[in-house]
Amino acid sequence: MRFQAVSIAAAALLAGLCLAGCQDTVNTIENRDLSMNPNSVDARKFSTDSFCRDRLALLSMRRSMTPGGVMMVQAQIRSERYGFWSELWSGFRGDNPYHVLYRFNWMDENGMEVPTAANAWQSTIFIPGETKFLQGVAPNSRCKDFVLSVMEDPNVN
Amino acid sequence: MIKRLSAISFAACLAVVSLSGCGSDAHYIEPGGAEALVTVSAVDSGEWKRVAGEAAQSLVASGALKRSDGMESVVMISRMRNYTLIHLETGLLTNQMRQAILASGQAKVTSATGYGGNLDRAVRRIRDKENDDLFNQATVVKRGTVVAPNFSLAGMIIQHNAVSGRTEESYYMFHLTLTDLKTGIAVWEKNIDFAKQATRPIL
Numbered sequence: 001m002r003f004q005a006v007s008i009a010a011a012a013l014l015a016g017l018c019l020a021g022c023q024d025t026v027n028t029i030e031n032r033d034l035s036m037n038p039n040s041v042d043a044r045k046f047s048t049d050s051f052c053r054d055r056l057a058l059l060s061m062r063r064s065m066t067p068g069g070v071m072m073v074q075a076q077i078r079s080e081r082y083g084f085w086s087e088l089w090s091g092f093r094g095d096n097p098y099h100v101l102y103r104f105n106w107m108d109e110n111g112m113e114v115p116t117a118a119n120a121w122q123s124t125i126f127i128p129g130e131t132k133f134l135q136g137v138a139p140n141s142r143c144k145d146f147v148l149s150v151m152e153d154p155n156v157n
Numbered sequence: 158m159i160k161r162l163s164a165i166s167f168a169a170c171l172a173v174v175s176l177s178g179c180g181s182d183a184h185y186i187e188p189g190g191a192e193a194l195v196t197v198s199a200v201d202s203g204e205w206k207r208v209a210g211e212a213a214q215s216l217v218a219s220g221a222l223k224r225s226d227g228m229e230s231v232v233m234i235s236r237m238r239n240y241t242l243i244h245l246e247t248g249l250l251t252n253q254m255r256q257a258i259l260a261s262g263q264a265k266v267t268s269a270t271g272y273g274g275n276l277d278r279a280v281r282r283i284r285d286k287e288n289d290d291l292f293n294q295a296t297v298v299k300r301g302t303v304v305a306p307n308f309s310l311a312g313m314i315i316q317h318n319a320v321s322g323r324t325e326e327s328y329y330m331f332h333l334t335l336t337d338l339k340t341g342i343a344v345w346e347k348n349i350d351f352a353k354q355a356t357r358p359i360l
Contacts, residue, residue, distance in 0.1 A: 067220030068263060101191060116260050117213045117253035120189050120206035137214035140262045154191050 024097075025082050026130035038062040041073065052150055055081050055098055059131065070138040073104070075148055077134060079126035087128060098126040099153035104136030106143040114139050123153060197327045197355045198243070200314075205249040208331050208349045212250075213257030221335055221345035222263040222308065230264035232335075233306035234275035241316035241329070248274050250331070254310065269303045308344075309336045323359070328352040 041061040059076040066072050079098055081087065101121045106114050116139035124132060136146060186192040189206035216222065222230045234255060237247035255266045255275070268277035284300050286292045312333040319326045328350065335345040 066218035068218050068223065068261075069220065070217055070261070072218055114260065117206070117209040117257040118211075118217075120210040121187075121191070121203065122207055122210065123203070135214075137218045139213075139217065139257065139260050142262075151191065155195055 025087070025128040026079075028129070028131060039064055043075075049151065052100075052152060055079060056100070056126070056150065066137065069141045071141075071144060071146075072138070073136045073146055073148075074133045075135075076131060077126075077150075078131040079128050081126075082129040097128075099155075100124050100126060100150060101153050102134050102148065102150045105147045105149070106136075106138050107145040107147075108142045109144065111145070114143055195353065197325050197353045200241075200243075200245060200329060204329070204351060206253070207351070209250050209253035209257070211349050212331070212333050212347050213254060213261075215347045216254075216333075216335065216345055217257065217261045217263065219345050220263075222258070222261070224307070228307075229304075230308055231267050231304055231306040232258055232264050232308045232310055233267050233338075234271045235309045235311035236272040237311065238313040241314055242318070243316070245314060247314070250312075251275055251310075258310075264308065265304075267304065267306045270306065307338050309338055310334070311336065323357045324354060325357070326352060326354045 038060070039062060041063050043058060043061045045058065057078045057080050059078055061073065061075045063071055063073045081098060101123050103119060103121045105119055106116070108114055118137060118139055122134075124134065126132060134148065134150075136148065138144070138146070189203035193201060193203045195201055195203065222232070224230050234251050237251060239245050239247065251274075258264050258266050268275065269280040270276060280303060283298050286297050287294065287300070289297075310333065312331060315330045315332070317328040319328075329352075330348060330350040333347045333349075334343045336342065337344050
C-alpha cells in the first residue's frame with residue numbers, strides 16, 4: 001500500500017516535471033545604466049480578478065506627448081507565470097501562453113468619456129516571464145485622463 | 158417488441174430534447190468583445206475594431222495630419238484594396254477611421270470625393286439643380302465652393318493561408334497609407350497584422 005502511494009506520487013512528480021519542462025518562458029536582458037528619463041504616472045489599481053492580479057504585474061506606467069499633440073500612455077506589464085509551480089499549474093490549466101484583452105478609455109477635461117475607434121478591446125498574448133508595453137493614445141488633445149481595463153480572454157484561457 | 162420500440166422512441170425523444178437544450182436564445186453581445194466569435198476563415202468583428210483602433214491611434218499620434226502652413230487638413234478616403242480570398246466590407250474599417258480622424262480635431266474628412274460608400278453623390282447632384290426652375294436659385298449651392306482634399310487615406314488587405322495536417326492558419330495584414338496629394342509622398346504608413354489558427358477534430 002505504501003509502495004503504491006509512493007509510486008503514484010513519484011509518477012505525478014515526474015509528470016509535473018515533464019509538463020514544467022515543456023513550458024516556454026521569456027528571458028530578458030537589458031542595459032543596467034538606463035539613460036531614459038520617463039514621465040511616470042501614479043497608477044491607482046482596482047483589481048476584481050484574482051487570476052489577472054496574480055499573473056500580471058504592473059511594473060510601470062509612463063506617459064508622453066506625441067508629435068500629433070496627444071497623450072500616449074504605456075503600461076509596462078510582466079507575466080508572473082514563471083517558476084516551477086506556476087509553470088506546472090499553467091500547464092495543467094492550459095493557459096500558457098496567457099491571452100489577455102485590454103482597453104483604454106479616455107476622458108476629457110470634464111471627466112466625460114470620449115468614444116472613439118481606439119476604445120476597442122485589443123488582444124495580446126503573454127508568454128511566461130515576458131514583459132510587454134500596453135499602449136494607448138488619446139483620441140484628441142483634450143483627453144488627459146484614462147482608464148486601462150485588462151481581462152482574461154475567455155475564448156482561449 | 159412494442160416495449161422495445163417504445164423505449165427506443167423515448168430515448169430518441171430524450172436525445173432530441175437534450176440537443177435542443179444546447180442552443181441559446183438571441184442575445185446582445187459587445188461588438189469585438191470577449192463573447193465575439195473568432196473564426197479562421199474570416200475577419201471577425203473584434204479584428205475590424207482592433208485594426209481600426211490601432212490605425213487611428215497611430216495616425217493621430219504621428220502628427221502627419223497637421224499641416225505646416227496652418228491650413229486645415231482635409232482627408233479623402235480612397236480605395237481599400239482587398240487581396241484576400243474572401244469578400245470583405247472595408248467600410249467596417251473606413252467608417253471608424255473617418256470618425257477617429259474627425260474626433261481627433263486634426264483634420265476634416267471629405268464626402269465630396271472618395272471611393273465607395275465614402276462618396277456622397279449629393280454634393281455633385283445638388284449643383285445640377287442650378288437650372289432647375291423648381292428650386293429657388295438663391296438657395297442652390299453654387300459651384301466652386303467644395304474644399305478639395307489634401308490627403309488621401311488608402312490601403313490594402315492581404316491574406317496568406319497555410320495548412321499543416323489538421324491545423325489551419327490564416328494570416329492577415331492591413332497596410333494603410335496617408336498620402337500628401339500635393340507631393341504624392343506617403344507621410345504615414347501602418348501595418349497591422351494578426352494570425353489565427355485552429356485544429357479540426359479527428360472525427
